[in-house]
Amino acid sequence: MTGYEEDRDEKDEKMTTRNGATKLKKLRDLLRTATVGTDKKGIDAYIVGSEDSHQSEYLAPKDQRRSFISGFSGSAGMAIITQDQALLWTDGRYFAQATKELDPPEAWTLMKEGVAGTPTQGSWLASNLSANSNVAVDPNLISNMAWSAINASLVAAGHSFLALEKNFVDLVWGPDKPGMPSNKIVAQPLKYTGKTAGEKVGLCRKAMREESVTTLVVTALDEVAYLLNWRGSDIHYNPVFFAYVVVTLDELHIFVDELKLTQEARQQLKDEGVDPQYHPYDTIGTYLKERSTASDEKTWISNSSSYALHSNCGSGEMHNKLHTNITPICIMKAIKNPTEIEGMKKAHLKDGVALVKYFAWLEEMVKSGESPATELSGAAQLEKFRAEQADFIGPSFSTISAVGPHGAIIHYAPSPETDTPINDREFYLCDSGGQYRDGTTDVTRTVHFGSPTAFERECFTRVFKGQCALASAIFPTMIKGNYLDILARKSLWEVGLDYLHGTAHGVGAYLNVHEGPMGISWRPHPDDPGLQVGMFLSNEPGYYEDEKFGIRLEDIEVIVETATPYNFKSRGFLTFECVTLVPIQSNLLDTSLLTDQEIAYLNCYHAECLKKVGPLLQGEANRQALSWLRRATVPITR
C-alpha cells in the first residue's frame, strides 16, 4: 500500500455521527469562555491534528479526535477552529472525500495542501487572527517539529501559542469517547526477532555514548514493541501497544498499564537480559520533568515526539540539552537481521500461496459468470486464503479491493454502498497485506479478465517498466532513496504520465506495514540514513486515470549486496531482491514497448514464483490454483 495514505477503518467510521453543527457550537462555547494565557482571555483558534500522543499513523478509536470534530475520516489533515471559521487542511488524495464528509459542509473551509496559494496553518493563523490572539493545541498531539514551525509564524505575528493539556475536543466528546484499549501484550520470541531485548538495549546505549547522551526517550509505538520484543493489538492492523520506554545508561523504565502484561512477556524480557522498572503509562511526563530538573545531562528525544514530552525534557532555554535526531531504534528496526529477513521471506512465500489461490479462484468466478465476486466478497475470500496460512494474525491494513474507477481512488476501501462486481470489462486493483508472526506483507496486483484498451495496456506496461527499472537498479551503498525514485517514473514521464504518490515505504517485521526512516519518493525523506543491506522497501509505481481506472503493481524488496565487475573506491554496490511471489498478468503487457532486459526480468521472476510457490500447491484441493500458477508464469516472448 502506498506510504502516503491510510485507509478508513469501517468500524471506526461508525463513531462519526452526523451532528457536526452541535459539536462545533459546543467547542466554540468552551473556547470562548476559557481563561488562558497571560491575559486570561479565551482561545481564539484551536488546532486539532491527526496524531495520538505517540505520533502514530494509525489511530485507536479514542484518538480519532479530528475525525470526531470535523466528520472527515482521512488519515492526513489538520483542523483549525475559530469562533467564526472552521478549516481543514488536507492533501490531494482527500479533496473529494473531505468535501463529502465535512460536517456540516457549509461550516467548513477545505484548505487544499499542495495547491498553489494555499497558506500553511502558521501563516493562515498569522495573517487572519486579530492582534494578540491566543492559539491553543494539546501539546501531546503535536510533534515538536510541527509545533516549532507553527510557533515561529505565530511569534513573528505577535500571537501567543499555548500548550493546553486540557483537551477541548475530549470535553465535547464527553462520556461517549472510547476508552484506552486494554489488550494483552505478548512476547515475540527470539526465533522471530533474532536479537534479544538486552542486545538491542546495549546497541542503544552504544549509540547514546557516541552522542554523549545519558537518557533516551522512546515514544513511537513500533519502536517500543521492537525494542522490548513484545507485541500487542491496541491499534487495528498494527501489532503494537500503548507504552513509552526510557533508556538510561544503566536502567530501563517502561510506562505501561501493567494489567496488560502477560507473565510470558515479563519473563521473556528478563530472560533476554532486561530488568525494567515499571511505571503507570501516564506518568511519563512528570517522570521526564523530574529527571531533567535533577540533572543537567543530555537527553535524546526525536523531533517527531510530542512537544509536551520535549518540554518535559527541557526544551526552550535548555534546548542544548536535547539531541533531537531519530532514535537509534528507528534505524536498527529498519535494517533487518538474518532471522528477520528469513521470517519476512517465509511470510511472503505464504502470502504468495494465498494470493495465487485468490487470483485462481477469482478468474474462475469471473469466467463462470455465476454469482459474481464483488470487491467486498473478494476481499473476504482473500482474507480466508491468508487465514489458512501458518501464524497468520490478520490483515496488515484494510484491503484495497477496487474495480474500474474505484482503482483511481488510491485509498479506496469498499463499502456496501460502493461494492461492485469484479468483471471482465474493467481493471481490478487489489492492494492487501497480512500480519504473520514471522513477518508483515504488502502486495498489489492489477488484473483484467477481458481486453483492455490500447491506452490502458500502454499504462500497465509503463508501470511495469518502472517497477522493473527500480527492482534492477544497482547503486552504491548509502545512497538516499529519493535519488532512485526517477527510475520508477521515467517510462511514464517519457509520454507525459505520472503518479502522485511515493514509490516505496519501509515495511516492519511483524510490525507496522509502513515504517521509516527511509523511503523512495519524489520528495526527500529528511531522516533517510541512506539505503543499506537488510532494509525492506515496497516498489509500487502506478497510474491513475480519474473516474476511469487505476493500475498499481507492488512488490516488497530487500536490499542485498551485488557483485559488480569493478568496485569504485571500494564503496560496495547494492541491488534489490524481490520477496513478493505473485505473478504479474503478462498478457496485459504491450511487448513492443519492452526491452530484452525487461522481458528477461519478468520471465526470471515468474520462474521464481513457480519454483517457490508451486511446491506448496500440491494435492487435489490446489489443482486449480497450481494450474493457474503454471499458466500465469509461462515465459513471454516478443
Place this chain on the structure above:
Amino acid sequence: MTGYEEDRDEKDEKMTTRNGATKLKKLRDLLRTATVGTDKKGIDAYIVGSEDSHQSEYLAPKDQRRSFISGFSGSAGMAIITQDQALLWTDGRYFAQATKELDPPEAWTLMKEGVAGTPTQGSWLASNLSANSNVAVDPNLISNMAWSAINASLVAAGHSFLALEKNFVDLVWGPDKPGMPSNKIVAQPLKYTGKTAGEKVGLCRKAMREESVTTLVVTALDEVAYLLNWRGSDIHYNPVFFAYVVVTLDELHIFVDELKLTQEARQQLKDEGVDPQYHPYDTIGTYLKERSTASDEKTWISNSSSYALHSNCGSGEMHNKLHTNITPICIMKAIKNPTEIEGMKKAHLKDGVALVKYFAWLEEMVKSGESPATELSGAAQLEKFRAEQADFIGPSFSTISAVGPHGAIIHYAPSPETDTPINDREFYLCDSGGQYRDGTTDVTRTVHFGSPTAFERECFTRVFKGQCALASAIFPTMIKGNYLDILARKSLWEVGLDYLHGTAHGVGAYLNVHEGPMGISWRPHPDDPGLQVGMFLSNEPGYYEDEKFGIRLEDIEVIVETATPYNFKSRGFLTFECVTLVPIQSNLLDTSLLTDQEIAYLNCYHAECLKKVGPLLQGEANRQALSWLRRATVPITR
C-alpha cells in the same frame, strides 16, 4: 568545468612565497596578545575561510587570505589556527594538492572532509579547546549560514564566537597585500541582456511586496552585475566588479568606487529607468545599520551573505525582521530570457567553430609527429582560435588541458613543471570555456589519437551513455535537479563505477561560468527552485582512474518544453536542448554497449554540429577544419 572545483590561477599563485612558518608565528603572536571578548583575553582559535566579503567562488588577489596563510591554493578549504595547531579542512579533490602545498608541511594537519571520522570545524573546536575559549573570525568573510552552524557548536560547548572586523591575516600580510582592483565598469547593452535594469528592479520590488519586505540587500557580485546590466573585470575570468546594491520599494542604492564607473554605464542605467544614489563601497555596513535601527520593517538578505551584513540588518534579537531566502535576482538570472538564450546559442556556435579548429589542428600536430603540441601550447592555441571569434573577451576559467594521468586530477591546470606532450598513447581531456559579450561557454571533450584499452573504451562509452541519458530525459516542470542525477550515473553504477563530482552546474549569460541556484548532483542543492524552461545547465559525467586517466564529456544544455503524447494534470513536460556544438570522438565508443536510441542520439547530434558549424568553416584557411568536422560527424552504425 565541474561545479565542485576551481582552478588555481597561475598569476595569483606566485604571491604565495614559501615562508609559512614566519607567517604562522606572526599570526600566533597577534592572536595571543589580542585583548578581545568580555574577558579581554587573547584569541584561542582563528578561522580563515575561502571567501571574500561577497562570498565569491573566484577571488581577487587581495582576498586570497587562506592561500596566503596556509600555502594551499585550492578553491575550497577552511583553515583554523590555534597557538599549537594549524588545521586545514578540504575535500577529496584537494587532498593531494594540499599535502604538497601546505607550508610548512609539518605545521599543518589536513582534515579530510567526507572521510568518515573527520569532525566538522564546529565540533573540532568544541571538543579540542580548553574551557571558555575565544574563537574569532572576520564576519565579512563568513556567510551567515556558516556562522550559525559553527556558533551553535561553540555556544553548546561554552566557548565564545567573536566577530572581529580587524582581520589578523591582513595584519600579517601587511603592505605586500594586493589592493582593491580599480578596473572600469562598462554597460552591457539591451541587445544582450534582453531586459532593462528598470524592469529587473521592478520584478525585485514585486517579489519584495509578496514577501512583505521593504529592503533587499544584494551582495553577490554576479547578482549586482546582472541587476544593473553592467559588467566589470575585478575578478579574473568573471566579468564582475566590487559593489553592493540595496533596493527599496522606491529607491536604489549602489555602493561602489565611483571612479570605476564609465559615463556610458551611468547613462545606460538612467536610460533603463534607474536613478540610483551612489555611496562609497565600504559604507554598506553602516548604511544598513542606520537603516535597520531607524525602522522596524523587514529586510531581505540571503543566508549566503556575510554574517557581518546580517548583523547590520538586525539579526539576533531582531531575527524575525530578516527574510533570508535566496534573492529574487538569483532565480531571475538563472532563467534566461529569449535574448539571453539567443546570445548563449550564438556564443556556443562560435565556441564550436574554435573547438573544431583546435581539434583538427591538434590531430594534425599529433599525427605529423613534429614539434608536438603540449598541454600548455595546446591551451594557448585553443585560446587563439577563440580570440578569432567576434566579441570574445577571454577564457571563462583556466583551461584544464590534461594528458593521461593528469586527466584524473579533476581540477588540473598545466604548469611548466608538469607540461606534457599530447600523444597517441593516452587520453587527452580538454575542459575550457570562453567569455563572449553574448554568452559564456564551458565544454569538455576527451580524445584519444591511438588505441585505448578495452577498459578505457568501456569507461568512455559509459560516460557517453550517462550524458545521453540525462540529455534525453523528459521530466515534469519544477522537478529538482538532484532528482535527475542518477540518469548520468546509472550506466557506470551498473558495473561498479562512479565519479566524485556533480553532474551539472548553472551557467551565466556573460557572467560567471558557475552559477546557482539549481544544479544536478548526488547531493541536493538546498536552494534549487525546481528546473524550469530557460535555465542553462552543464551535463558532464566523467570517470577517473587515479594515476592513469580521466574521461569527461561536457555539454551545455538549455531546458525547453517538449510535446508528450499525454500531459498528466497539465503539468507540462520539459527536456534539454544541447547548445554545445563539438563532435564527440565516436570511434572511442564500444557500440555493442549502445542502444539504438543512443546511436540515434549521437548521429542526430553530429548532424546538427555539421549543419551549424560547417557553414562557418568555408574558404581555404578552414579546409583542414571542415574536413575534420566532416569525418568526425559521420554517422555510426553498430
